[in-house]
Amino acid sequence: MSAGTTSESPDTAPAWVAFCPRCASPMRTRFVVDKPRRACPACGYVYFTDPKVGVGVAVLDDGKLLLVRRARNPERGKWSLPAGFVDQGEDPGVAAAREALEETGLVVAIDSVIDVYFNPPDQGSASIFILYRATRIEGEPVAGDDADAAGFFGLDQLPELAFASTRAAVAQLLHGQ
Ligand SMILES: [Zn+2]
Secondary structure: OOOOHHHHOOOOOOOOOOEOOOOOOEOEEEEEOOEEEEEOOOOOOEEOOOOOEEEEEEEEEOOEEEEEEEOOOOOOOOEEOOEEEOOOOOOHHHHHHHHHHHHHOOEEEEEEEEEEEEOOOOOOOOOEEEEEEEEEEEOOOOOOOOEEEEEEEEOOOOOOEOOHHHHHHHHHHHHOO
């Protein structure tokens, strides 16, 4: 137990937060709001590990679902819904439409929230994921950004999907038809 409390609570008190971003003093771990967190003994700054929020769109057009093929790992070469991370200060619906445009070239209108998903922490993925139903406004699918292919697929002819969360979301979508 060389790292003490820090090693027991990497989720809320990551050891890599070594120095205060406000005053550059060495950070310590102490209990703040019921959990061990990295805090600055000099100025009182507390590092809160906010959840990472992702958004995605399910665009059905003429009974077909819009998918993108992943150009990067993890799960490179498999297909997923257009999705990405919400930027600081960005409305999540706006972020979802932005990701659709960046990855597929399609202008979409956000219609409604399908569901909100929680993913246990792992490497890099969003811990909170909001899936929106969206409508194609204009454009033809052209892959961009993190995708190397984009297209519409019949619901009985879906390609291999990346991530258990994508498969669960698509299954939920299909049962909701
Ligand atoms: Zn400080």
